[in-house]
Amino acid sequence: MGIFDTVRFDPPRACANCETAITEVQTKVFEPGLREYHVGDLVQGSPILSGVIREELYCPGCAGSDHRKPQFVWFSLWHTLLVGVYDTPQEAEARLQEVDRAELLNYLARHQQAALTWHDRFSRLYGELQNYQDYLRASPEEQQDRENMRFFRIREILATDDPLAALVSSNKPQNPEDETEVGNEGL
Ligand SMILES: [Zn+2]
Incomplete structure (x- = not known):
């Protein structure tokens, strides 16, 4: 299908033909970039500023x-801003009339929280990698000193047989959405 974006449904929609739960739709109506969107996200490259767009x-x-x-x-x-996904153009049009400030604040809060989570996650990974690099460059005597403050933060990682594997593993994302990203890494 080439490059597309994915719009995720939360909750899933039921297929009108067979009732199968449909969790997402792929679309090329925006500026396709393999992005994943949820309701509450700004879309990149929308052909319209405000309005309704159909997708199969x-x-x-x-x-x-x-x-x-x-x-x-x-x-x-x-x-x-993607404010909803609907079964009919009438519902989608009606939605545009009722966007309110409280919802916009909720979307903002969610994105800010997500940014903080990623920041914390990155900082931890970076700090641990930096400590491990220090450890690899240290003299054998320094490495022997497990209580050395430079390595204190990663002392449990250093205690394993394969510290780098332990470091990677301890920074593995936890939530289901990120597990998908981990699963796609090899592709
Ligand atoms: Zn079906």
């Missing part, structure tokens, strides 16, 4: 079946 839904459960009717979703975009 792909169902893994009944794709290829002769009896399947094509089904669509409508994205509601408000100043390029």
Whole structure:
């Protein structure tokens, strides 16, 4: 399909033909860049500032079946902010009229929290890698001194048979969304 973006559904939608849970739709209507969007995200390269865009839904459960009717979703975009995904253009249009400031604040808070989480995660990984580099460059005498303050932060990692593997493992992302990213690393 080439380059596309993915819009994730939370909660999943049920296929109108076979009831299969559909968790996402791939789309090229924005500026395709393999980005993943949720409701509450600003989309990159939207062809419209505010309005409604139709996209065809792909169902893994009944794709290829002769009896399947094509089904669509409508994205509601408000100043390029994805504010909803709907089954009908009427619902998507109506949504545009009711965007309020409290919701916008919630979206902002969620993004700020996510940025903080990534910042903390990066800082920890960077700090531990830096300590490990110091350790590798240290003299054998210094390395023997497990209580050395320079290595104190990674002393449990250094105690393992394979410190680098332990360091990578201890910085592995925890939440399900990030596990997907970990799983895709080899692709
Ligand atoms: Zn289906």
